[in-house]
Amino acid sequence: MNTMNELEAQAAEGEQSIRRGEHGHLVIVGGHEDRENSKEILSRFFELSGGSAARIAIITAASKVPDEMWRRYDEVFTAMGAAELIRVDLPDRATANDPALAERVRGASGIFMTGGDQKRLLAMIGGTLMDEAMHSALKQHGACIGGTSAGASAMCGHMLADGKADLLPEKGSVSLGAGLGFVQRVVIDQHFSERHRLARLLTIVAQNPYLLGIGIDEDTALVVERGAGIEVIGAGSVTVVDGRNMVSDVADIPAGGTPQLIDVRLHLLPSGSSFALPEEIGQPNQLRKNSDRNTPAALLEFVRNVTKRTPLS
Amino acid sequence: MNTMNELEAQAAEGEQSIRRGEHGHLVIVGGHEDRENSKEILSRFFELSGGSAARIAIITAASKVPDEMWRRYDEVFTAMGAAELIRVDLPDRATANDPALAERVRGASGIFMTGGDQKRLLAMIGGTLMDEAMHSALKQHGACIGGTSAGASAMCGHMLADGKADLLPEKGSVSLGAGLGFVQRVVIDQHFSERHRLARLLTIVAQNPYLLGIGIDEDTALVVERGAGIEVIGAGSVTVVDGRNMVSDVADIPAGGTPQLIDVRLHLLPSGSSFALPEEIGQPNQLRKNSDRNTPAALLEFVRNVTKRTPLS
Numbered sequence: 001m002n003t004m005n006e007l008e009a010q011a012a013e014g015e016q017s018i019r020r021g022e023h024g025h026l027v028i029v030g031g032h033e034d035r036e037n038s039k040e041i042l043s044r045f046f047e048l049s050g051g052s053a054a055r056i057a058i059i060t061a062a063s064k065v066p067d068e069m070w071r072r073y074d075e076v077f078t079a080m081g082a083a084e085l086i087r088v089d090l091p092d093r094a095t096a097n098d099p100a101l102a103e104r105v106r107g108a109s110g111i112f113m114t115g116g117d118q119k120r121l122l123a124m125i126g127g128t129l130m131d132e133a134m135h136s137a138l139k140q141h142g143a144c145i146g147g148t149s150a151g152a153s154a155m156c157g158h159m160l161a162d163g164k165a166d167l168l169p170e171k172g173s174v175s176l177g178a179g180l181g182f183v184q185r186v187v188i189d190q191h192f193s194e195r196h197r198l199a200r201l202l203t204i205v206a207q208n209p210y211l212l213g214i215g216i217d218e219d220t221a222l223v224v225e226r227g228a229g230i231e232v233i234g235a236g237s238v239t240v241v242d243g244r245n246m247v248s249d250v251a252d253i254p255a256g257g258t259p260q261l262i263d264v265r266l267h268l269l270p271s272g273s274s275f276a277l278p279e280e281i282g283q284p285n286q287l288r289k290n291s292d293r294n295t296p297a298a299l300l301e302f303v304r305n306v307t308k309r310t311p312l313s
Numbered sequence: 314m315n316t317m318n319e320l321e322a323q324a325a326e327g328e329q330s331i332r333r334g335e336h337g338h339l340v341i342v343g344g345h346e347d348r349e350n351s352k353e354i355l356s357r358f359f360e361l362s363g364g365s366a367a368r369i370a371i372i373t374a375a376s377k378v379p380d381e382m383w384r385r386y387d388e389v390f391t392a393m394g395a396a397e398l399i400r401v402d403l404p405d406r407a408t409a410n411d412p413a414l415a416e417r418v419r420g421a422s423g424i425f426m427t428g429g430d431q432k433r434l435l436a437m438i439g440g441t442l443m444d445e446a447m448h449s450a451l452k453q454h455g456a457c458i459g460g461t462s463a464g465a466s467a468m469c470g471h472m473l474a475d476g477k478a479d480l481l482p483e484k485g486s487v488s489l490g491a492g493l494g495f496v497q498r499v500v501i502d503q504h505f506s507e508r509h510r511l512a513r514l515l516t517i518v519a520q521n522p523y524l525l526g527i528g529i530d531e532d533t534a535l536v537v538e539r540g541a542g543i544e545v546i547g548a549g550s551v552t553v554v555d556g557r558n559m560v561s562d563v564a565d566i567p568a569g570g571t572p573q574l575i576d577v578r579l580h581l582l583p584s585g586s587s588f589a590l591p592e593e594i595g596q597p598n599q600l601r602k603n604s605d606r607n608t609p610a611a612l613l614e615f616v617r618n619v620t621k622r623t624p625l626s
Contacts, residue, residue, distance in 0.1 A: 167507060167530070167549075168506055168550055168581075193480035193481055193512070194480060199506070217480070217481070236480075236481065237481055237571055247611070257583070258549075258550055258581070259581070259583070260581065260582060260586050262609045262611050262612060263609065263611040264578070264580070265576055265577070265579075266574070266579045267574060267576065267577070268481075268482065268571070268572070268574040268577070270481070270571035270572070270573055273573050296560050296576065298560070298575050298576040299575060
């Protein structure tokens, strides 16, 4: 119990040092974020996790080389001056259900999921105490949840699990799985422009118009301030694909066919783009741009979905 | 004058043998059309040019290897049984202004432009008697105008001249030139999916929302029945990018920057797609599909633009 109180005290301390952490942030990274030079994205994650007061958990469960992943991020955040780095190696579900480790993560002010394979990550963590602890850290303590590549895709409730990125959309070529659910009603793909994944994202949206498609480029992050707004930082862009008003024959064609898609809405949000929820415009927040003008109506559903404060399940 | 009368008589004869040729067709090919097996696209061009009565002019001016281009298409259409093949080699503008050669092309029932470089093609042919003869063949005699790759891009009034196809749209990276103007208010790119040219097409549309962007895949053709409707044939798809309702900061960013683009409409039209103008639905025509239902409103501008019967200039 002493340990618990100590951790809770640490969590309270961490929370106060986070500048805008009351509802928590997400830093969703398209892979290959710079770790050598500007470190723009990792610096933002560090800052949103509390800066020098940050206690950062590194979850390497997506990767087959967890030692290397741990060293990579331990080195960066230690050099930035984080108060504590917590190694979360999850070789099996039993470890992800270890109460002591879960409590340490619940008290973290920042949780970062490395790249690898999102299916592997979810196989280890989905539905475990660790899963619950991550949500609790975000929703109760305003922690910052970061993820790159596989760790980005895993943030969605409906997670892109598998799928080839061919030249054209192809019915049945992409599969979804149950993700961590930090964001709902969206699906996230990464390495987006670099690996030419628009056709893959269109395939998902064609078959699941309930989901908005989000493609994040390498060394690029979608920063989400829950309940407030979004910002794109880094080197590339975020592409949003909205099929809600689409007219399509996808239900009628055979698997393997190319669907006819009429009226898909596409948004390209380069680094520097930011949009606040209308109710947040004029409020003090970290959104650098556009907060003095209306967020375009076409983007509202996207901004609402990713910033939504979902309840603790 | 005897030669002229003879040619006009031939033209009249050719016109009668074209099934739906009163307003002329365009066969706009994304490059690498099959010439060995199904020959679906070239067969359609042959048929729309009058079949066994076809007199087909092959314009090789885009290419630096015109002999090879001529042999390639002469072989295919001769094997199909065309009545006459007319070689139109245009090494200079003087040749493109040769009245006798222009008259032969005016009397053709089909005119096919090979690949190469559309800037080279326009440098030789733009504003010449040959240019005028091609328009006359289409508009007065209902000839079929075909073009593949460079020959496809050249069909537009505003022709995609140069531009890199990078990962993201880039202001100032694409240039337009004056094309042949068989279609207006659109810009056509080819080898579209295969060469990942969406960013290039988005660049053009971002800077020129007046133009609808059309990307045609390899071994794929957009078949236009002027005044009636369109059809996609071949192996791939046609992508349409509509920026008319776009919100963009392209005017405010420096050259080389990535524009923010909100609400670009994207349509994916796979092979087999066809759309008639509303006033043509129910009329007998070659459109294989959809002619019994309404063309989606989102596509109407595109269908109107490419099927528009422009006057002889």
